[in-house]
Amino acid sequence: MKGELLIKNVRLLDSRGEHGKADVLIGEGKILSLEGGDAASVLDAGGLMLTPGLCDPHAHLREPGQEVKEELATGLLAALRGGYTDVVCMPNTTPPVDTPEAVMALIEKARGLGYARLYPSAALTQGQEGKLLTEARLLKEAGAIMLTDDGRTNEDAGVLALGLAYAASWGLVVSVHAEDAGLRRGGVMNEGPLSYRLGLPGNPAAAEAARIARDLEIVRYVMPGAKAQKPSILLHVQHLSTRRGLELIRQARAEGLPVGAEVTPHHLTLTDEALESLDPIYKVAPPLRTQADIEALIAGLLEGSIDCIGTDHAPHTQAEKEQDLLRAPFGIANIEVAWPLLYTELVLKRGFPLPTLLERFTDGARRVLGLPLIRLETGAEASLMLFDPASERAVNPAEFASKARFSPWAGWKLQGWPVMTLVEGRVAWTHERLGVGA
Incomplete structure (x- = not known):
């Protein structure tokens, strides 16, 4: 079974709680496996969380x-x-x-x-x-x-x-x-x-x-x-x-x-x-x-x-x-x-x-x-967020994608920033530091 993206060593989190680390294989718009496999792209996500x-x-x-x-x-x-x-x-x-x-x-x-x-x-x-x-x-x-x-x-x-x-x-x-x-x-x-x-x-x-x-x-x-x-x-x-x-x-x-x-x-x-x-x-x-x-x-x-x-x-x-x-x-x-x-x-x-x-x-x-829930399990839809729970950076409105480039939280130092978002298995956005993207 060959997927499009393999996210290795990632911590799994959904509303039911944390589920430890896994090697998440994504393809055909869904999660193909939580135990790895062959993929066109591989990302080592050690320290990151997938939700x-x-x-x-x-x-x-x-x-x-x-x-x-x-x-x-x-x-x-x-x-x-x-x-x-x-x-x-x-x-x-x-x-x-x-x-x-x-x-x-x-x-x-x-x-x-x-x-x-x-x-x-x-x-x-x-x-x-x-x-x-x-x-x-x-x-x-x-x-x-x-x-x-x-x-x-x-x-x-x-x-x-x-x-x-x-x-x-x-x-x-x-x-x-x-x-x-x-x-x-x-x-x-x-x-x-x-x-x-x-x-x-x-x-x-x-x-x-x-x-x-x-x-x-x-x-x-x-x-x-x-x-x-x-x-x-x-x-x-x-x-x-x-x-x-x-x-x-x-x-x-x-x-x-x-x-x-x-x-x-x-x-x-x-x-x-x-x-x-x-x-x-x-x-x-x-x-x-x-x-x-x-x-x-x-x-x-x-x-x-x-x-x-x-x-x-x-x-x-x-x-x-x-x-x-x-x-x-x-x-x-x-x-x-x-x-x-x-x-x-x-x-x-x-x-x-x-x-x-x-x-x-x-x-x-x-x-x-009334939308379907998304679970981190084999066969589930791969519309997912990958975020970094540890690294900290300040809110910088000048970097916003939104046209409203001002914020009441400007300068606040926050953790937990998203670094990748997948929509139906497709990498729709990724932070440049990851080197993986559409």
């Missing part, structure tokens, strides 16, 4: 219409460099992705690039205006994996209820930006002592909690008629940021509601104190919260109340982000640093279990999306 490829349920790739910020080519290459094999792009583009034709165009273009695999989400409502629903069935048939008006909150409860009912009928997840617009108003940072002192409009934690509570009540209303479909996740709460929001999610899951949630790398590693600098690089929606919120979110991630890590990768131009805090857009670009950032900050510094963190980057996201 399933990461899966991002929430990224902004800005295409169509906003290519000055990001495009599929730069965003999906950035994803590969971050260890991601699978990426869900958001539909708040220009125009919004709200038709089957728009979904199919994105899929076709991404396939031609040969980078990370793209799974488009589509708008829940036409034009993301929150009024008329899009065609759930046709969008799914075109390849949409999720419905969301991300970038806008769903203010009409009746429209969201109908959207959830239709989504349940066709086995689609509805992903929501959970902020009450009336409570959020013009808030640019977390409402609290710091926002009061700086004289900046605040976004209270209650804005998130109130909207989550409303949306959960809508799920309770919708579910009796949707039980025949038995969706594992129907409502997915994006970028959870508060302790109170987590409590509501935890209660809903205990009740058996088909509800999921994600948390971002920035809401796990940065607090509102960063806004003391008045630097818009820290301006995100929902805003950076308090250390107490971070501690609660890490606990929720550990226990499984939070399903997965969603980057909410949100690139903007340098000029946009250099405006003052009131006018600069919300968003942080982070898809290239998410894994080493949380490996360093959670696993190395806090003792967070490595297999659990990996599960939230892989299986957790794939379960929310």
